[in-house]
Amino acid sequence: MWTRHHKKRKFGRLILPSVTIAFLSYFGYHSIHGDYGLRAAQEFERQRIARSGELAELVKHRKQLERQVELMSDGSLERDMIDEKARYQLNMSRPDEIVIFNSYF
Secondary structure, three states, rough: OOOOOOOOOHHHHHHHHHHHHHHHHHHHHHHHHHOOOOOHHHHHHHHHHHHHHHHHHHHHHHHHHHHHHHHHHOOOOOOHHHHHHHHHHHHHOOOOOOOOOOOOO
């Protein structure tokens, strides 16, 4: 009867640990630097805070515009307000007028 004897190789014992280290290194690197890793999460949080500020500013501006529309559309439309809006939009005034621009436009 023939039997095979395997010679114990030194590098054979290192295959499983080296493959394990390679997998752990790969997943460890991508958990920090990947598209959904820790650094990307910090960047998403920074963008969320910046966009929240922009949203608050836009909501404030929209409320101002809604208030102006409400003043113009409640049935008691004043000629002064129509005149003011038309002059501002067309950038026109008479030579004897003094124009003062407000920041609510």
